[in-house]
Amino acid sequence: MHKHIVLLPGDGIGPEVVSAAKRILDAVAGRLNLTLTYEEHLIGGCAMDAQGTALSQDTLHACQRADAVLLGAVGGPKWDDPAAPVRPEQGLLALRKGLGVFANLRPVRVYPTLVDASPLRAEKLQGVDLLVVRELTGGLYFGQPKGRFEENGRVRAVDTLEYWDYEIERILDLSFQLAQSRRGKLTLVDKANVLESSRLWRQIATDMASRYPQVTLETVLVDTAAMRLVSQPAAFDVIVTENMFGDILTDEAAVLSGSMGLLPSASLGKATPGLYEPIHGSAPDIAGQGIANPLGTILSVAMMLRYSFQLEQGARAVEQAVERALAEGCRTRDLGGSLTTAEMTDAVLQRLAF
Numbered sequence: 001m002h003k004h005i006v007l008l009p010g011d012g013i014g015p016e017v018v019s020a021a022k023r024i025l026d027a028v029a030g031r032l033n034l035t036l037t038y039e040e041h042l043i044g045g046c047a048m049d050a051q052g053t054a055l056s057q058d059t060l061h062a063c064q065r066a067d068a069v070l071l072g073a074v075g076g077p078k079w080d081d082p083a084a085p086v087r088p089e090q091g092l093l094a095l096r097k098g099l100g101v102f103a104n105l106r107p108v109r110v111y112p113t114l115v116d117a118s119p120l121r122a123e124k125l126q127g128v129d130l131l132v133v134r135e136l137t138g139g140l141y142f143g144q145p146k147g148r149f150e151e152n153g154r155v156r157a158v159d160t161l162e163y164w165d166y167e168i169e170r171i172l173d174l175s176f177q178l179a180q181s182r183r184g185k186l187t188l189v190d191k192a193n194v195l196e197s198s199r200l201w202r203q204i205a206t207d208m209a210s211r212y213p214q215v216t217l218e219t220v221l222v223d224t225a226a227m228r229l230v231s232q233p234a235a236f237d238v239i240v241t242e243n244m245f246g247d248i249l250t251d252e253a254a255v256l257s258g259s260m261g262l263l264p265s266a267s268l269g270k271a272t273p274g275l276y277e278p279i280h281g282s283a284p285d286i287a288g289q290g291i292a293n294p295l296g297t298i299l300s301v302a303m304m305l306r307y308s309f310q311l312e313q314g315a316r317a318v319e320q321a322v323e324r325a326l327a328e329g330c331r332t333r334d335l336g337g338s339l340t341t342a343e344m345t346d347a348v349l350q351r352l353a354f
C-alpha cells in the first residue's frame with residue numbers, strides 16, 4: 001500500500017514534534033508493507049514570512065490531494081500584533097475549512113503511571129478515558145459577519161456564532177456512532193440557557209437520540225461541564241460540543257492526563273484527507289531547545305494510521321509503545337523528567353512491537 005503525506009511543521013516546536021512523529025511513521029511503514037512518500041509545506045507565521053500568506057493556495061491544494069496531513073503548530077509572539085491584518089492561526093483555520101474536516105476527535109486518557117503529573121488526586125483520575133468531539137468548521141470561528149466596523153467614529157468588533165442544521169446533524173450523527181462503539185454515553189455540552197444556536201443543537205440531538213437506543217444522551221451546560229471535567233472526569237465517555245467550547249474544554253482536559261504535550265487529535269470530514277495534529281500550540285517558551293514532548297504528535301500519527309489508512313494494527317502498536325515508554329518511566333520535562341524530544345522518540349521506537 002502506498003500513501004502520500006503532506007507535512008506542515010509550522011512554527012515554534014512544530015518542526016521538532018513533526019520530525020519526531022515522522023520517525024515513528026517510517027518505522028511503522030517498514031513493518032507493515034506500507035510505502036510512504038512525503039512533501040513538506042509552510043503554514044502559519046513561517047509561511048507569512050516566506051510567502052506573504054499564512055496558507056498558500058499551492059499548500060492547500062497539496063493537502064487536498066494527499067492521503068493525510070500531519071501538522072505541528074502555528075503562531076508565536078513574532079506575529080502577535082493585535083492590529084495586524086493577517087495572523088498565522090488564519091492559515092490553520094483556512095486549512096481546516098478548505099479540507100472540510102468538520103469533526104475534531106480529541107481523546108483524553110490518563111496513564112496510571114502519570115497520575116503524579118496531574119494536579120488531580122489519583123482516585124479522581126481512576127477510569128478517565130474520554131473523547132471530545134469538537135465541531136471544527138463552524139461557530140464563532142467562521143460565522144459571518146466577522147470583522148471590525150467603524151460606525152459614528154466608534155469601532156465595533158464582531159464575531160458571529162452561527163450553525164446550520166446540517167452542520168449540527170453530521171457531527172452529532174458521528175458522535176452517537178462513536179458513543180455506541182465505546183461505553184454508550186454521549187454528553188452534549190452547550191449553553192442552551194442563553195444561546196439560540198445551542199438550543200438548535202439540543203433539539204437535533206434529542207430528536208436523533210431515538211435512532212441510537214443503545215446510547216444514553218445527556219445535556220450539560222458548558223460552565224457546569226468545565227467544573228465536572230475536574231470534579232468527576234471519569235463520568236464522561238464521549239463529549240460533543242461546538243467549536244470554541246471544544247477548544248477550551250480540551251486544554252482543560254489535557255491537565256487530567258498530565259500535560260498539553262500528550263493529547264493528539266484527528267480532524268475528519270467526508271471524502272477528504274484527514275488532518276492530524278497535537279492539540280497544543282507552538283510553545284514559544286520552549287521552542288528550539290529540543291525538549292518538547294513529542295507524544296501528542298506521535299499519538300496523532302497513530303490516529304492517522306487508524307482513521308486514514310485503516311491500519312489498526314499499526315495504530316495499536318504506536319499507542320502500546322507510548323504506554324510502555326511511560327510505564328517504564330520515560331518522561332520529558334513537562335512530565336517532570338529530563339528526556340529530550342529525540343530521546344523520548346527513541347524510547348517509543350525501541351518499544352514498537354508488531
Ligand SMILES: NC(=O)c1ccc[n+]([C@@H]2O[C@H](COP(=O)([O-])OP(=O)(O)OC[C@H]3O[C@@H](n4cnc5c(N)ncnc54)[C@H](O)[C@@H]3O)[C@@H](O)[C@H]2O)c1
Binds near residue numbers: 017072278283291
Ligand atoms: N494547533 C495550533 O497550531 C495551535 C494550538 C494552540 C495554540 N497555538 C498558538 O501557539 C502559540 C502559543 O500559544 P500558547 O502558549 O497559549 O499555548 P501552547 O499550547 O503553545 O503552550 C501552552 C503551555 O504548554 C506547554 N506545551 C505545549 N506543548 C508542549 C509540548 N509538546 N511539550 C511540552 N510542553 C508543551 C508550553 O511550553 C506552554 O507552557 C499562540 O500563537 C497560539 O495561537 C497554535
Ligand SMILES: CC(C)[C@H](C(=O)O)[C@@H](O)C(=O)O
Binds near residue numbers: 075093247279281
Ligand atoms: C491556534 C488556534 C486557532 C487553534 C484553535 O482554536 O482551534 C488551537 O487552539 C487548537 O486547539 O487547535
Ligand SMILES: [Mg+2]
Binds near residue numbers: 247248251279
Ligand atoms: Mg486550542
